[in-house]
Structure formats: C-alpha cells, structure tokens
Amino acid sequence: MSATNIATVEAPPKAPWIQLALALFVIGSVFAIYRVYQHSTAFTLGLDYFSEDFQTYWMTLLYAQLPILTLLGAGIVGRLWFTRERYPAQVSAREELRRHYVVLSQILVFAIVAYLTASIFTEADAAWHQVTVRDTDFTPTHIGLFYLGIPCFIMAGIVAFTYAHTRLPKFIERVSLPFALVVAGPIMIMPNLGLNEWGHTFFYAEELFAAPIHWGFVLLGWATFAAGGLVVQLLTRIVELTRVMDKPAG
Amino acid sequence: MAQDAPAAPAPTRTAVATSAEQRRAYIQFDLLIIPLIVLLFMGIFSFHFALLVGDWDYWVDWRDRRWWPLVTPLALSVLPGVFGYLLWDRLRLPVAGTLTILCLTFASWVSRYLNFHLFADFPMNMVWPSTYIALGLIFDCILLLSRSFFVTGLFGGFLFGLLVYPLNWPLLAPFQVPVELHGTMLTVADLLGYEYVRTAIPEYVRKIEQSTLRTFGEAVTPLTAVFAGFLNILNTWFWMWIGYLGAKSVWLRKIT
Amino acid sequence: MIDAAGTPTAAKLRSRRERLRRRTLRMLALFYVLMLLPLVADAHGERAQMPQLRMSTVHWFDIEVSTTRLDVNDEIVVKGSFMPSRFWPEHVESIEGTAFLNIGVPGPSFVRLDSRVNGVPMIRSTRFMRGELYHFEMRLKARKPGRYHVHPLINVKGTGPIIGPGRWVEVGGNAADFRLEATTLLGQKIDLEHYGFANAAWWSLFWFVFGLSWFVYWLLECPIVIPRFKRRDELGVDADQMITKADRRFAFIYLTLTLSFIVGGYQYAQASYPITTPLQTGRVNVPPAERPAPTVKVEMVEARYRIPGRSFRIELKVTNSGNSAVTVGELAAGNLRFVNAAVSKVVPADEDDLVAADSLRVENGPVQPSETRNIVIYADDAMWETQRMTTMIKSPDANVAAMLFFYGADGERHIVEIGGPMIPVFG
Numbered sequence: 001m002s003a004t005n006i007a008t009v010e011a012p013p014k015a016p017w018i019q020l021a022l023a024l025f026v027i028g029s030v031f032a033i034y035r036v037y038q039h040s041t042a043f044t045l046g047l048d049y050f051s052e053d054f055q056t057y058w059m060t061l062l063y064a065q066l067p068i069l070t071l072l073g074a075g076i077v078g079r080l081w082f083t084r085e086r087y088p089a090q091v092s093a094r095e096e097l098r099r100h101y102v103v104l105s106q107i108l109v110f111a112i113v114a115y116l117t118a119s120i121f122t123e124a125d126a127a128w129h130q131v132t133v134r135d136t137d138f139t140p141t142h143i144g145l146f147y148l149g150i151p152c153f154i155m156a157g158i159v160a161f162t163y164a165h166t167r168l169p170k171f172i173e174r175v176s177l178p179f180a181l182v183v184a185g186p187i188m189i190m191p192n193l194g195l196n197e198w199g200h201t202f203f204y205a206e207e208l209f210a211a212p213i214h215w216g217f218v219l220l221g222w223a224t225f226a227a228g229g230l231v232v233q234l235l236t237r238i239v240e241l242t243r244v245m246d247k248p249a250g
Numbered sequence: 251m252a253q254d255a256p257a258a259p260a261p262t263r264t265a266v267a268t269s270a271e272q273r274r275a276y277i278q279f280d281l282l283i284i285p286l287i288v289l290l291f292m293g294i295f296s297f298h299f300a301l302l303v304g305d306w307d308y309w310v311d312w313r314d315r316r317w318w319p320l321v322t323p324l325a326l327s328v329l330p331g332v333f334g335y336l337l338w339d340r341l342r343l344p345v346a347g348t349l350t351i352l353c354l355t356f357a358s359w360v361s362r363y364l365n366f367h368l369f370a371d372f373p374m375n376m377v378w379p380s381t382y383i384a385l386g387l388i389f390d391c392i393l394l395l396s397r398s399f400f401v402t403g404l405f406g407g408f409l410f411g412l413l414v415y416p417l418n419w420p421l422l423a424p425f426q427v428p429v430e431l432h433g434t435m436l437t438v439a440d441l442l443g444y445e446y447v448r449t450a451i452p453e454y455v456r457k458i459e460q461s462t463l464r465t466f467g468e469a470v471t472p473l474t475a476v477f478a479g480f481l482n483i484l485n486t487w488f489w490m491w492i493g494y495l496g497a498k499s500v501w502l503r504k505i506t
Numbered sequence: 507m508i509d510a511a512g513t514p515t516a517a518k519l520r521s522r523r524e525r526l527r528r529r530t531l532r533m534l535a536l537f538y539v540l541m542l543l544p545l546v547a548d549a550h551g552e553r554a555q556m557p558q559l560r561m562s563t564v565h566w567f568d569i570e571v572s573t574t575r576l577d578v579n580d581e582i583v584v585k586g587s588f589m590p591s592r593f594w595p596e597h598v599e600s601i602e603g604t605a606f607l608n609i610g611v612p613g614p615s616f617v618r619l620d621s622r623v624n625g626v627p628m629i630r631s632t633r634f635m636r637g638e639l640y641h642f643e644m645r646l647k648a649r650k651p652g653r654y655h656v657h658p659l660i661n662v663k664g665t666g667p668i669i670g671p672g673r674w675v676e677v678g679g680n681a682a683d684f685r686l687e688a689t690t691l692l693g694q695k696i697d698l699e700h701y702g703f704a705n706a707a708w709w710s711l712f713w714f715v716f717g718l719s720w721f722v723y724w725l726l727e728c729p730i731v732i733p734r735f736k737r738r739d740e741l742g743v744d745a746d747q748m749i750t751k752a753d754r755r756f757a758f759i760y761l762t763l764t765l766s767f768i769v770g771g772y773q774y775a776q777a778s779y780p781i782t783t784p785l786q787t788g789r790v791n792v793p794p795a796e797r798p799a800p801t802v803k804v805e806m807v808e809a810r811y812r813i814p815g816r817s818f819r820i821e822l823k824v825t826n827s828g829n830s831a832v833t834v835g836e837l838a839a840g841n842l843r844f845v846n847a848a849v850s851k852v853v854p855a856d857e858d859d860l861v862a863a864d865s866l867r868v869e870n871g872p873v874q875p876s877e878t879r880n881i882v883i884y885a886d887d888a889m890w891e892t893q894r895m896t897t898m899i900k901s902p903d904a905n906v907a908a909m910l911f912f913y914g915a916d917g918e919r920h921i922v923e924i925g926g927p928m929i930p931v932f933g
Contacts, residue, residue, distance in 0.1 A: 012265055012266050012267075012271045012274065012275060013265065014278060015278050015281065015282055035364075038369075039368070039369055042369075043612040043613065044612075047612060048553065049553075050553045050894065092265075093263060093264050093265040094265040096265065097265035097275065101278060101279075101282065104279070104282040104283065104286065105282060107286055108282055108285060108286040108289070111285075111286045111287075111289035111290040111293065112289055114289065114290055114293030114294065115289045115290075115292045115293035115296075115357065116293075117293070118293040118294065118296055118297035119292055119293055119296035119297065119300075119357045119360070119361055120360065120361055120364060120365065122296070122297055122300055123296070123300055123361040123362075123365045123366075124361075124364070124365045124369055126300060126304065126308065126365070127365040127366045127369055127370040128369070128370065129450060130305075130308075130370070130448055130449075130450050130451045131370050131447075131448055131449050131450060131451075131612065131613040131614070132449060132450060132612055132613075133449060133450060133610060133659075133667050133669060134450070135553070135555075174501040174502060174503055175501065175502040175503075176500075176501060176502075177500040177501065177502050178496070178498070178499070178500065180502070205662075205664060205665050205666030206450075206455050206663075206664075206666070207450040207451060207455075208304070208305060208451075208455055208457075209300060209301065209304030209305050209308070210300075210301060210302055210303055210304035210305060210306070210321070214301045215301065215302070217297070217301055218297070218298055218301045218302055221294055221297045221298050221301075222298070222328075222492075224290060224294050225332045225492060225493070225496040226496045227290060227496070228332075228333065228335075228336035228340075228493065228496045228497035229496055229497055229498050229499050229500060231283070231336075231340075232340060232497060232498075232499045233499045233501075235340075235731070235732065235735050236499065238275075238279060238732065239732060239735065239736055239739075240264075241264060241265045241266075242264065242265060242266050242272050242275045242276065242732070243263070243264045243266075243272075244264070244266060244267075244268065244269055244271075244272050245263065245264055273729065275732075276729035276731070276732045276733060277728070277729045279729070279731060279732055280728070280729045280730060280731050280732075283731055284731075311785060312785075313785075314784065314785045315784055315785075339738075340735060340738060341730075341731065341734040341735055341738060342734060342737075342738050342745055342746070342748040342749060343724060343730075343734060344757070345720070345721065345724055348717050348720050348721070349721070351717070352714065352717045352718065355710070355713075355714060355717075356714075359710070370613045370614075371613040371614055371615065371649075371650060372613070372614055373698070373699045373700065373703070374703050374707075375698075375699070375700055375701055375702050375703035375706070378703060378706045378707065378710070379710070381709060381710045381713045381714075383713040383714060383716065383717035384713055384716075384717075384764050384767065384768055386717065387716070387717060387720060387760055387761070387764045388761060388764055388765070390720065390757070391757040391758070391760050391761035391764070392761070394749060394753060394754065394757040395754060395757050395758065395761070397746045397749065413768055416768055416769070416771075416772040417768050417771070417772075419771070419772050419775045419776075420705070420709050420771040420772065420774060420775040421702075421705065421706040421709045421710070422706075422775075423775040423776075423778065423779035423782055424701065424702040424705060424779060425701075425702050426779070426782035426783060426784070426785070427690045427691075427692060427694070427779060427781065427782055427783075428690065428691040428692075428781070428782070428783045429688050429689070429690050429691055430691055431627075431629060431688075432620060432627040432629065433627065434627060434629050434630075434786070435691070435783065435786060436629065436786050437782070437783055437784070437785055437786060438688070438690065438696065438698075438701065438702070439785060440629075440785055440786050441688060441698065442698060444618060444629050445617040445618050445619065445686065445698065446614040446617055447608070447609050447611060447613075447614050447615075447616060447617065447618050448614075449608060449609070449610050449611065449612075449659065449667065450661075450667065452606035452608055452631065452661035452663075453606050453629070453630055453631045453787070454604045454605075454606055454631035454661070454663050455661075455663075456785075456787065458785050458787055459784060459785055459787050460787075470784070
C-alpha cells in the first residue's frame with residue numbers, strides 16, 4: 001500500500017503511557033493513604049461528631065480537602081480553556097489521534113476514580129453506617145466519599161470533557177450529548193447528597209442501603225450508560241484517522 | 251477571532267502510513283478502552299447493585315426465598331441489557347453479560363474483604379457476595395445463538411430470574427441448616443446475624459420472608475423464581491432499549 | 507555527592523539507594539502501625555440526638571457491666587432496666603410499633619450470645635409499651651482487643667437507635683484466638699467464624715474462572731475493538747455474518763456446560779444438605795415487669811430551664827400514699843443523672859459516666875405519708891451544657907420528661923416519670 005501524502009517524518013502517536021501511569025500512581029496513592037487513615041481512625045476518633053478528636057482528625061480534613069480540590073479543579077480546567085485549540089482545521093491527523101489517546105487516558109482516569117469512589121468508598125460507607133450510630137451528616141465515610149471521592153470523580157469528568165471540547169476538532173465544533181451526560185451524572189450527585197442528608201435527618205432513620213432514599217444516586221449512576229454513545233463518537237473519528245490510503249489523495 | 255491563523259501545513263487525512271502502523275494504533279486503542287470499560291463496569295455496577303440490592307447481597311442472613319431472588323435479577327439485568335446492546339450492535343461481541351457481571355463480582359469481593367471484613371470486622375462467611383456469573387454467560391450465549399435482542403430478552407431475561415436461587419444454592423445451603431438458640435429455631439445464617447452485632451441493622455430491618463405465608467404446596471422458591479423470570483423479560487427488554495438510546499451518537503449544536 | 511571525575515561513586519549510589527530503601531520501609535511501617543492501632547473507641551452518637559428525643563423516649567437506669575476488663579473469648583454481662591416514656595414525642599414512631607434490643611459497639615467487637623428482656627430471649631424484634639418497666643440482660647463475648655464504650659441500645663422502627671448509658675470496657679488478648687462454635691440441630695459442630703466460607707469461595711472462584719475463560723476465546727482476536735467496529739459498519743444489516751459457525755458451536759458448548767453446572771451444583775447441594783429451613787423471622791411478645799401499685803404520685807407543675815446558670819427548676823406536686831416519708835434522691839433525664847447527695851450516694855462508674863453526684867437540691871421536702879405537697883427541685887450542673895441538652899430551647903416541641911427516684915425513710919426506692927412543657931429563662 002502506498003501512502004505518499006502522509007507525513008512520515010514523525011512516528012505515529014502513542015497513548016501518553018508515562019503520564020497515565022503517573023496519574024494512576026498519584027490517584028492510587030491518595031486514595032490508599034486516605035483509606036489507611038480511614039481504617040485506623042473511623043472507628044476510634046470518628047464516632048462522636050461533638051468530640052474534640054472528631055473536629056481535629058475529621059473536620060480539619062474536610063475543611064482542607066474541599067478548597068484544595070476546588071482550586072485544583074478550577075486550575076486545571078482554567079488552564080485547558082486558556083490553552084485551547086484556536087485553529088482546529090489545521091490540526092494534523094497524527095496530532096488529532098494523539099489527542100484522542102489523551103482523552104481516552106483521561107476517561108480511563110475517570111473510570112479508575114469511578115471504581116474507587118463508587119465501589120470501595122461507597123461500600124465503606126455502607127459498612128460503617130450499618131454498625132455505628134450516625135450522629136452527623138459529616139461522618140468519616142461521608143467525608144471520604146462525598147467530599148473527596150465524588151469531587152475527584154467530578155473533576156476527572158470535567159477535565160476530560162473540557163480537554164475534548166477544547167482540543168479535538170470534531171468536539172470543538174459541537175457538544176457531545178453522551179459525554180455531557182456521563183459528566184453530569186457525578187456532578188448531580190452533590191445536589192442529591194442534599195436530598196440524602198435531608199431525608200436521613202428528618203424522615204428516614206434506618207440504614208438499609210437499598211432504601212428508596214438512595215435511589216436518586218442510582219439514577220445518576222445510570223448517566224454513565226451514555227458512555228456507549230461517547231465511545232461510538234470517538235471510535236468513528238479514530239477509524240477515519242487511522243485509514244490506510246490506497247492511493248495518493250488528490 | 252482577531253488574530254490571524256499562522257500559516258500551517260494542510261492537515262493530512264490520516265495518521266497512519268502503513269497497515270503495521272494502523273494495527274499498532276488499533277492495539278493502542280484496545281489497551282486504553284478495555285481497562286477503561288472494565289473499571290467503569292466495576293464502578294457503575296457496584297454502585298448500582300449496592301443501592302438497589304445492597305443488604306440482600308451483603309449479608310448471608312438476608313438471602314431469603316421471596317425478595318432476594320426477585321430484587322436481584324431485576325437489578326442484575328440492567329448492565330447486561332444496556333451494554334449488551336452496545337457491544338452486540340456496534341461490535342457483534344456477545345460478552346457484555348459475562349463481562350459486566352465478572353466486573354461486579356470482582357469489585358464485590360474486593361469490597362467485602364476490604365470494607366466488611368477488614369474495616370467493619372465481620373467474618374467473611376457472613377458477607378461473601380453471591381455468584382451470578384453463570385447468568386451472564388447464559389445471556390451472552392443466547393444472544394450469540396439467537397442473534398436477536400427479542401429472543402435474548404425472552405429466554406435470557408427469564409433465566410436470569412429463574413436461576414438466581416438454584417445457582418447460589420450450593421453456596422447458600424450450608425447456611426440454612428437449622429440450629430437452636432435459647433429455645434428458638436434459627437438457620438446458621440440467622441445465628442450469624444444475631445451473634446455478630448450490627449448496631450444500625452436491627453433484626454426488623456431485614457426485608458425477608460414478608461408475606462401472608464399463604465404458600466400453595468410450599469412452592470415458595472419456584473414461585474418467586476418463575477415470577478422473577480417473567481418480570482425480568484420485560485426488564486431486560488427495557489434496559490436493552492435504554493442501551494439503544496445510550497449508544498446513540500448525538501451531537502448538540504454549540505450555544506456560543 | 508559527585509566524585510572528582512564528576513560522577514557519583516558506586517559507594518555513594520549504594521548509600522543513596524540504602525537511604526531510599528530505609529525511607530520506603532519506614533513509610534510502610536507507618537502504614538502498618540496505622541492499620542494496627544489498638545481500637546480506642548469514642549463514645550458515640552448520643553450527644554447528637556435532640557434533647558427532647560433523649561429525655562422523652564427511653565429512660566435507662568441501673569446499668570451495670572459485669573466487668574470492665576476482659577480478654578478475647580471472655581464473657582461480659584450488660585444489664586439494667588428501661589422504661590419507655592409515657593411522653594413519647596408524637597412526631598417520631600412509637601416504640602409500641604416495632605423495636606429491637608441491641609448493643610452499641612463499633613462493629614462486632616463483641617458477639618452477642620444471649621439477650622433477654624424480662625426473661626424473654628430477644629433474638630427477634632418486639633414492641634415495648636410506654637410507661638412500663640423492663641429489665642434487660644445481654645451476655646456478650648469479647649472478639650477483638652480494644653477499649654470500647656459499650657451501650658445498651660434499642661432500635662425503634664422509623665425512629666432509629668435510642669442509646670442508653672455507656673460503660674468503658676477494655677478487651678485484651680489476641681483477636682486470632684477468638685472462637686465461636688455452635689451445634690446444628692443435625693448434631694454437627696460448626697465454627698461460626700469460618701463455617702461455609704471455603705465452600706462459597708470455591709464455587710465463586712469456579713464460576714469466576716469459567717466466566718473468564720469465555721473471554722479467552724474472544725480476545726484471541728487482537729486488536730479487537732476497531733476492526734470489529736469497522737466490519738460491523740461495513741456489513742450493515744448483514745453484520746450477523748461476523749458470527750462464525752465456530753462461534754456458535756463455542757456458545758452452544760458454553761450454554762450447555764453452564765446449565766449443566768447450575769443443575770449439577772443444585773443437585774449436589776440438595777444431596778449434601780437435605781435438611782434446611784428458611785430464614786427465620788417474626789415477632790416475640792414481652793410482658794412488662796410486674797410492679798406494686800405506686801404509692802408516690804407526682805404531677806409536674808412547672809419546669810423552667812435557666813440558661814445562664816445551667817439550672818433546671820422543676821416544681822412538683824407530690825402525693826405520698828405510702829407509710830414512709832419520701833424525698834427525691836435523683837433526677838434522670840436523657841441519660842444524665844443529677845443526684846441529691848444528701849439522700850443517695852452515687853459514684854460514677856468511669857470518666858464518661860454521666861453522673862453529677864451532688865447536683866440536685868430539693869426544697870420543701872420530704873413528703874410525709876398521706877401528704878400532698880408542692881416541692882421544688884433544682885438540677886444544676888454543667889452537664890446540661892457539655893452534653894448538649896441546652897439545645898432543648900431550639901426544639902419545635904418544648905416538652906421534657908425525666909425520671910424521679912424517690913427514696914423512703916425505710917430505704918425503699920420509688921420510680922416515677924414526670925413530663926410536660928418546659929419554659930426557658932434567658933436572664
């Protein structure tokens with residue numbers, strides 16, 4: 001097969017494996033350290049909201065992690081926006097393919113945070129609440145789940161969404177509805193958390209995990225069912241970008 | 251845009267020059283998308299299952315004959331339905347049932363061990379996850395053999411409901427052997443539930459065996475299983491339709 | 507750290523590597539220590555509940571633990587009495603609906619061997635009647651070393667846990683030594699910590715591996731996603747051509763095997779465990795404790811809480827129809843005990859036992875036999891503040907309830923519940 005019109009000077013792009021490994025290492029370490037901390041203090045220093053220990057060991061963490069995550073998220077998204085692609089029509093196919101790999105890597109990071117948050121940290125919350133007496137909205141497992149895990153989940157989603165819509169020519173032109181849905185699900189968990197706390201405080205005293213009060217979270221989890229549409233959008237373009245030309249383009 | 255575009259070479263039409271490069275690009279994509287899908291399934295399915303089935307799967311003394319075999323298949327068919335549609339329609343891959351349930355199973359074991367055993371300190375024999383992988387295999391095999399969502403929903407969905415109980419019976423039966431405690435007959439599972447203290451899960455919270463106990467011929471389990479099967483046919487079709495909607499490549503015109 | 511030639515020497519590199527190794531080991535050791543920190547559990551939850559809820563739901567008293575230091579596998583008895591309040595708030599579901607006697611400990615650090623109320627085993631849920639007296643006893647076995655604040659507790663359906671007074675209990679020994687056995691009705695002795703797990707894990711692993719093997723077939727095609735996506739698009743309505751005869755044969759074999767394993771597994775389990783029984787549930791009935799007809803009747807005339815002085819002033823109309831003069835020895839409200847030291851000597855069981863040993867003053871007492879008289883009691887202590895009872899002024903339902911313990915000159919104790927509206931005094 002000939003491919004005379006293709007720039008052969010540079011090698012075809014690869015996924016950003018090193019950056020991806022680094023991101024995974026950082027995220028894995030943060031969640032692992034947090035988990036060790038939670039394991040060693042939730043059942044000891046995290047049982048009584050009104051104790052000094054709770055304020056020191058758990059509320060301080062809450063007050064620290066929220067601004068840090070907000071600033072970090074705003075910083076990354078702001079940087080992505082201000083360095084956005086201004087000439088999408090001139091992006092080479094190889095560069096575009098590389099950017100697709102970057103987006104996929106970012107979605108992979110999103111998936112890792114999704115797993116850590118939606119499985120391990122969510123069920124830690126179930127396990128803890130089912131064996132202790134809830135005395136505040138800010139329990140040790142809530143602080144880990146709703147004020148670390150979910151914000152990281154939201155941040156990972158928004159970063160990937162922003163990157164795609166500021167770097168990929170096909171996404172710059174328009175908005176991907178499936179991508180928007182996938183990212184909106186985690187974001188809407190925060191307002192739903194308000195419903196959850198309101199309900200647990202005033203109306204629902206039991207810790208049944210499959211209770212209707214929790215079903216709003218499920219609905220938002222289902223937003224990721226739109227991931228299929230996003231994969232189709234990415235795949236369609238990648239197929240176009242990876243065609244092997246039979247004849248020189250005229 | 252006030253700024254002029256810099257002079258740039260015309261973009262090339264493709265990023266690969268040879269079939270070998272193309273193959274490498276495809277492999278790069280596989281290496282990213284496969285772990286991505288696995289992790290996403292582990293996260294979403296765990297979350298979905300925890301909040302819809304939750305305690306029925308967390309605790310061995312919740313797996314009753316009436317509610318557990320009914321609630322479980324209804325929640326369990328959702329991801330196979332949604333992603334079964336996607337992977338079959340777009341790739342002709344009959345793997346979504348097995349893959350999603352394998353992901354759920356793996357995530358469940360990790361979570362039970364870390365959260366319920368190490369963190370909350372329950373013995374593993376009280377909190378092991380049920381097994382559902384066979385149901386995913388049946389779903390995928392029927393999809394492949396029939397090449398029809400209709401038939402898969404009809405038979406696969408039905409078997410999902412029908413087989414939850416018999417599939418798990420080899421794991422569960424030892425826990426339903428009777429014991430006596432202070433003049434009360436219990437199962438071993440009930441005994442575990444009573445002795446291993448759950449401060450915020452009192453006995454009355456268990457949604458088990460609640461009915462009028464009017465059981466014709468004592469056919470409680472088969473009745474639930476068949477009913478769950480019928481209900482799950484509709485359920486599976488519904489989620490396949492959601493999968494069809496979710497797999498659509500919809501673009502919105504930009505507002506700005 | 508560069509040698510004359512400008513390159514790090516091998517020795518220095520080794521020492522750098524050694525430092526890194528040591529640092530890593532130290533970090534790992536720190537994690538390990540954090541994981542193994544002995545449990546010293548805080549008191550939990552009780553202070554968060556609204557004062558009205560704590561005062562007018564369940565009155566706990568005479569709480570005792572048989573020991574405060576024990577080892578893993580040792581047993582401890584927690585016992586005492588409680589009386590559901592006659593003034594149970596209307597806005598929360600009643601204890602006369604569904605309730606369960608429980609124990610407030612962080613996780614199964616103890617196992618519950620027995621729990622009874624008025625002698626009736628509390629394996630199942632029940633209901634308790636307002637204004638009646640119940641004696642409970644729970645026998646626990648220590649499972650995990652640590653220092654725990656052990657509370658009796660009643661879960662009320664729709665209302666949540668109502669926590670009783672806690673006692674610190676220290677458990678020593680080794681968690682690995684814990685043993686718990688039972689004998690089934692078929693005569694089999696079983697180890698409850700591990701029974702059935704190996705079997706469940708084996709079946710789970712079997713299905714996991716079998717499920718994974720399904721993918722080996724499909725992943726033989728590499729790369730897989732884009733080529734199939736393209737081919738599916740190219741074939742359009744004929745996309746089913748992508749499924750080969752070999753695929754169908756493979757699926758048929760898998761379907762047959764899967765169904766066979768399910769049926770075989772079920773038959774095997776039926777043969778191995780021919781006698782099983784459904785999970786057991788239901789309700790038990792607990793008759794209240796019998797009590798002699800009360801000889802002391804009390805009506806709460808007025809209750810005022812003075813915020814600056816942390817002082818509760820309660821005016822009572824007391825009728826004594828007994829044979830001995832009575833006076834108030836203790837006021838118990840929301841698990842706080844205000845004791846009249848002139849009448850009753852109470853020593854706190856530990857540093858978190860909520861007893862103010864000399865905090866109750868009584869004016870115009872005692873009440874003589876056959877006499878009706880108004881008396882005034884003052885419960886003054888910082889506990890009102892430290893235990894967050896002062897938030898009662900923020901309640902939408904400004905009613906209070908408490909237990910009064912009268913003592914007769916003959917030493918007899920009379921238990922009376924009082925309740926009614928509370929007026930705060932701000933100045």
